[in-house]
Amino acid sequence: MSSAKINAAIDNLKEAGVRITPQRHAILEHLIQSMSHPTADEIYKALEGKFPNMSVATVYNNLRVFKEAGLVKELTYGDSSSRFDCVTTDHYHIICDSCGKIVDFHYPGLDEVESLAESVTGFEVGRHRMEIYGVCPDCKR
Amino acid sequence: MSSAKINAAIDNLKEAGVRITPQRHAILEHLIQSMSHPTADEIYKALEGKFPNMSVATVYNNLRVFKEAGLVKELTYGDSSSRFDCVTTDHYHIICDSCGKIVDFHYPGLDEVESLAESVTGFEVGRHRMEIYGVCPDCKR
DNA sequence: TATTACTTTATAATCGTTATAATTAGTCTA
DNA sequence: TAGACTAATTATAACGATTATAAAGTAATA
Incomplete structure (x- = not known):
């Protein structure tokens, strides 16, 4: 509920x-x-x-x-x-290019990317965002 | 040049x-x-x-x-x-929360994430975006 | 040269968001 | 409970980024 x-x-x-x-x-x-x-x-x-x-x-x-x-x-x-x-649990979004629908998509955090970015750029990394784009099942028909 | x-x-x-x-x-x-x-x-x-x-x-x-x-x-x-x-080559961005500076950051594309998303959500995946946020060396002082 | 299509300019309109000031509602204390 | 203080809501105006429009300019083509 x-x-x-x-x-x-x-x-x-x-x-x-x-x-x-x-x-x-x-x-x-x-x-x-x-x-x-x-x-x-x-x-x-x-x-x-x-x-x-x-x-x-x-x-x-x-x-x-x-x-x-x-x-x-x-x-x-x-x-x-x-x-x-x-905000419930950490998740990413996948977005339909055709109708704009946004669907949640769970995936383990990209910690590895963050730590690499930290060492390469000298930044102190706090967080990241990622979205995936495509066409949803409905729009594929 | x-x-x-x-x-x-x-x-x-x-x-x-x-x-x-x-x-x-x-x-x-x-x-x-x-x-x-x-x-x-x-x-x-x-x-x-x-x-x-x-x-x-x-x-x-x-x-x-x-x-x-x-x-x-x-x-x-x-x-x-x-x-x-x-657009030159594919790259990601890392952004300073403090001064807003954007620095390029090269990393192999996250193909694995895309294909997982595809199978989990039923989308036909086209592309993704990702940004990393943190504090740049200058702002860390 | 005349015609046509494309660009730029200037300006106004639009739209999402934020700021302001006045009013209302909630909370606290005597 | 009354009165005082604080916070929230409302209505409205302001703002800033972007887009639309119409007129004028520029290049390309026949």
Whole structure:
């Protein structure tokens, strides 16, 4: 059940001293339950029914709050707007070039690449990102 | 000499039926010679002296032309504006969290990851991107 | 030379995101 | 519980990157 995830996320926020407002609850719930990776605007539109007066700024503000709490990751791909993804376990994404669908893809972290990069460039490496692109089964028809 | 690279790029464009205007030459030259990965605005500003009347639109238009010709790649990271990178050989990037510097980093392609992704997700995989983040030697002080 | 297609320019429009100020709601303490 | 303080939300405006449009210029072709 995803309600367990939601509760866990909320406890997480409470411990970080973040107030749980109805809007925050709804945004978080939407992020966890929609298995997609919505844009801020998509979240805004999805919650229009429940919160007719909610401002876009609220969505952005709270996505930032969640990001700072480590609950949400912002995905910046080529298209115009960022997408937001609930952090559960570490995973990568595979993205359909045709319809834009984003699917999670689990793979052991590329630690080896990180350590090589560190030694070659002299950087102190913190993290990496990787995405794979292709055509999804639906679009292949 | 990077002039050889420039000539090769120009031949490439000519073959594709793209006219070489002074502006296009300058933009290409700047992209090849500056070892950085400039934004459209940085290119625009860098060429202000030589082309006082050039429009930002020209920069964007031609970056798109170069992209379509396969000469240039657009890099979309978290920050507000895209960066553009001359395609030479395949390489990855390592990015400084502190100053934003982007350094090339060569590593054999992650073919294994691609093929695993393909079998797990059913996608037909075309390509992938990866970036590494950390703190560069200068910023470590 | 006349015609045509392509480029550049200047400018305005668009769109995602952020900043601001006012209002509202929540929390805390006396 | 009242009053004071803090944080969150709202509405709106501002911003900045990018794109669209229309006019003018430039090169290519017949």
